Amino acid sequence: MASVSPYARRFISYLRREQIKRLAASKNRVDGRALDQTREIEIKTGVVKTADGSAEVKLGKTHVIAGVKVGLGQPFPDAPDEGVLVVSAEVLPHASPYTEVGPPDESAIELARVVDRGIRHCGYVDFKKLAVEGGKAYVLWVDLYIINDDGNLVDAANLASVAALKNTQLPAVVKDESGAVKLDRNNKSPLPLETSKVPVAVSVGKIANVLFLDPNFEEELSLDGRVTFTISEDRIVAAQKTLGYFTQPELEAALDLAIKGRDRYLEALKSILGSS
Amino acid sequence: MKKPPVPLLQNGVRADGRLPDQMREVKISVGVVSNADGSAMVSYGATTAVAAVYGPREMHPRHLSLPDRGVMRVRYHMAPFSTKDERKSPTPSRREIEISKVLREALEPAVLLEQYPRSRIDVFIEIIQADGSTRVASLTAASLALADAGIYMRDLVVGVSVGLVDGVVVLDLNGLEDNYGEGDLPVGYMPNLKRFVLLQLDGAWKREVFLQALNLAVKGAEYVYQIARDALKNKYMSIAEEIYGR
Numbered sequence: 001m002a003s004v005s006p007y008a009r010r011f012i013s014y015l016r017r018e019q020i021k022r023l024a025a026s027k028n029r030v031d032g033r034a035l036d037q038t039r040e041i042e043i044k045t046g047v048v049k050t051a052d053g054s055a056e057v058k059l060g061k062t063h064v065i066a067g068v069k070v071g072l073g074q075p076f077p078d079a080p081d082e083g084v085l086v087v088s089a090e091v092l093p094h095a096s097p098y099t100e101v102g103p104p105d106e107s108a109i110e111l112a113r114v115v116d117r118g119i120r121h122c123g124y125v126d127f128k129k130l131a132v133e134g135g136k137a138y139v140l141w142v143d144l145y146i147i148n149d150d151g152n153l154v155d156a157a158n159l160a161s162v163a164a165l166k167n168t169q170l171p172a173v174v175k176d177e178s179g180a181v182k183l184d185r186n187n188k189s190p191l192p193l194e195t196s197k198v199p200v201a202v203s204v205g206k207i208a209n210v211l212f213l214d215p216n217f218e219e220e221l222s223l224d225g226r227v228t229f230t231i232s233e234d235r236i237v238a239a240q241k242t243l244g245y246f247t248q249p250e251l252e253a254a255l256d257l258a259i260k261g262r263d264r265y266l267e268a269l270k271s272i273l274g275s276s
Numbered sequence: 277m278k279k280p281p282v283p284l285l286q287n288g289v290r291a292d293g294r295l296p297d298q299m300r301e302v303k304i305s306v307g308v309v310s311n312a313d314g315s316a317m318v319s320y321g322a323t324t325a326v327a328a329v330y331g332p333r334e335m336h337p338r339h340l341s342l343p344d345r346g347v348m349r350v351r352y353h354m355a356p357f358s359t360k361d362e363r364k365s366p367t368p369s370r371r372e373i374e375i376s377k378v379l380r381e382a383l384e385p386a387v388l389l390e391q392y393p394r395s396r397i398d399v400f401i402e403i404i405q406a407d408g409s410t411r412v413a414s415l416t417a418a419s420l421a422l423a424d425a426g427i428y429m430r431d432l433v434v435g436v437s438v439g440l441v442d443g444v445v446v447l448d449l450n451g452l453e454d455n456y457g458e459g460d461l462p463v464g465y466m467p468n469l470k471r472f473v474l475l476q477l478d479g480a481w482k483r484e485v486f487l488q489a490l491n492l493a494v495k496g497a498e499y500v501y502q503i504a505r506d507a508l509k510n511k512y513m514s515i516a517e518e519i520y521g522r
Contacts, residue, residue, distance in 0.1 A: 001368040002351035002400075003376035004340070005384065078278060078455070106377040109370050121459070121480050227475060236486050239461070239477035240378075245385045246472045248490055255483065 003106055012221040020222045024207035030219065035212040036260050041268035043159060045167035053168025053191065055272075057160040060216060061150035066160035067143050068168045072183055075137035083130020083137045087116035089144040089157060096149040096217075110242070112144060115158050117238040118199040118230030125165060126192040132173050134181055140165070140191075151217035154228050154242075158201035159265060163272050165191060195273045199232040202261035204254040206244065211254050213261040227251065229258040280456035285442040290453070292321075296446040297492060299436070302500055304416070304507035306424050314425025316507070318417040320448055322407035327417035329425040331397035338394075346392030350380035352414055354403040360451065375411050382415055382435075382464040382474035388428040397427060408454040409437040415464045415474060420504055424511065431466035432504055433473055436496035438463065438489040440479060445489050447496045461489050465497035 020030055027035055039060030048054035053068035075082055089112035093101050104112070119125060119142075130138040142164065144157045169188035173181050205215035206225035215223060225244030230237050236255070246254065282291050289295065300321030309315035312328035319325075335341035352375045356363045368376075383399065399421065401414040412435025419433035439449040440458040449460050459479015465472055477486070 001373055001376070002349045002398075003373070003380040004349045005342070005347040005380065005389075106373050110374050110377055113370065113374050117478050121478070123480075232480065235480045235482055236477060237480045239475055239486075241381075241472065241475035242378075243381060244473075245466070246475070247470055248472070248494070251472060251475070251490065252487060255486070259483075 012218060016218065017222045020219060021208050024210045024212070027210060029212065031216060035210065036257060038214040038261060038264050039216065041159070041265070043163050043268055043272055045163050045272055052171065052188075053164045053166075055160045055163035055167055057156050057163065059152060059156040059159070059214070061148060062152060062156045063148040064153070064156045064160045065145040065147060066157070066164035067145070068164045069141045069143070070168065070171055070183065071139040071141060072132065072136050072173070072181060073139040074135070075131065079127070080135070081131045082127040083125075084139040085116065085120060085125065085127070085142065086139060087112045087119070087142045087144065087161065089115070089146065091146040091149065091153070094148065095146045099149070110240075111153055111157055114154055114228060114230070114238060114240045115144065115161050115201065118158060118201055119161060119165070122199040122232035122235070122237040123194050123197040124162065124199055124232065126194060129192040132181060136181055138170065140168070149217065151220045152203050152214050154201050155203050155214060155265070158199065158230065159269065162198050163269065166193060166195070166272055197232050198266070198269065198273060199230050199237050200262045200265045200269075201228055201230040201238070202258035202265065203228040204257050204261075206246065206250065206254075211250065211257055213257060227254050229255055231259060231262045278456055280452065282452075284453055284456060285444055290441065290446060292450060296444050297495065299448045299496060299499060300450065302503050304420065304503055306420055306507050306511040312421070312425070314421040314423065314427070316417045316420035316424060318413045318420070320409050320413045321450060322405055323403075323409055323413050324405045325401055325403055325410065325413040325417040327399060327401045327414065327421040329397065329399050329418075329421040329427070331425070332392040332395035332427070333398075335394060335396040341394040341396070344393055345389040346395045346397055348380055348384055348387065348389065348397050348399065350376050350383065350399045350401070350418070352376045352379055352401045352403075352411065354406060354410070358403045358406045360406075378474060378476065379411065379415055379418065382433060383418055383422065385471065385473050386419060386429050386431055386433045386466060387422060388430065391428045397422070406451065408449045408451040409462070411435065412437045412462045412464065412474070416500060416504060420508060423508055431468045432501060433464050433466055434497040434500045434504060435462065435464045435474065436493055436500060437461065438493045438496070440481060440485060440489070445485060445492055447492055461486070461493065463490070463493040463497065465494060467498050467501040
């Protein structure tokens, strides 16, 4: 398995790209947004009753569903007293004319791993409380379903994950007749979270040396660079350059812009995180 | 936080005796795979990566070729015997797939792919021995192999990692510091153009720490760049000597 330059090239017409670049150079955008403006955000939780936790996020026309299923399993050997987090992403063939049927490709794997790293180290989920007696641990399976790809999947998928975790109800652990532990889905309690530490992924795009938040699909096809910072409180908990290059001053400016973007996403998350 | 088996930092000295801003011994040789169009072996201490480049060559299958530029194919892979504990399964893991992607995206800005329409350039990277910082050692090896193959490039790409150990920013994490430290930041850098082409943070760092880490990464990359350049030159100087004598 090797990584190949994308050949299912998502085409954008030369004229359209030039227009986007010209607009960017004068600090304007195709959809009329300001550089530090995200698209409209809509977050709903509890949208899938069969899941232990779920959320649906619309970031402009980008549409993501996150479902959490709780399982029992072995903890990681290097963290025997902690629960386990597994994030997977699936870009559905529905999502765009460029998506193919098949197992997750490298972009989907990267998407899941960036979201995973953001949640893992920030203290949002209290993994210490997810150890189960008998050397077992709760396993949180977070599955990200991309229904419609209108750009900036990382930010939308991250919002969906943290909202779905907030919505998650942890089944109680009971012992069966033989003494083995299993989950009782009739007896649930909220997943232990530290909501003030919620991780927020913010992607910054670069076109014609101008930085901006929340690139849409057309802008993504015209990017000279993209970097995602995941921010929790006053800390950067994950970063990933996913396209092109950045100079050091550009990276610093991108980080400051990302902190601004974090506040906008937090505003949208407020109603979800506030209620228990 | 997991407790390390030995203190990672004592009186400003790291567990392996290095200062915070010190690389491990960097060994670079170019042209190590005679069949390849270009190749390089890079060691940062016990971490060893071998890169081989084939191409530009015809793109197969042809419908995957691009009319206006070349296609790059990058594979990062760890040998089953390269890890300390159990045997690593040779099946590419999600981690290896992600690293192959970020390495390709780190090399593409350096290569003038528009010079190679309808062609493909293959970069194969194998980790022979792993002791932290494998992806950045791979990046240095890959860019040297590309240069050795005579591929048109804007600059060399040098990889270094920066981490946080006991609250101190340190250069070139080894496996121990990677496992027990407080996060790492692998960086790919073009020293002449001063551009970052790889950046992945995994940790929980304040803004000042992140900016401090970027500065240290640039310093480390400039140091490795000199060694990389000399290694590349050495290969061609020795060929020149063979032909023209001293």
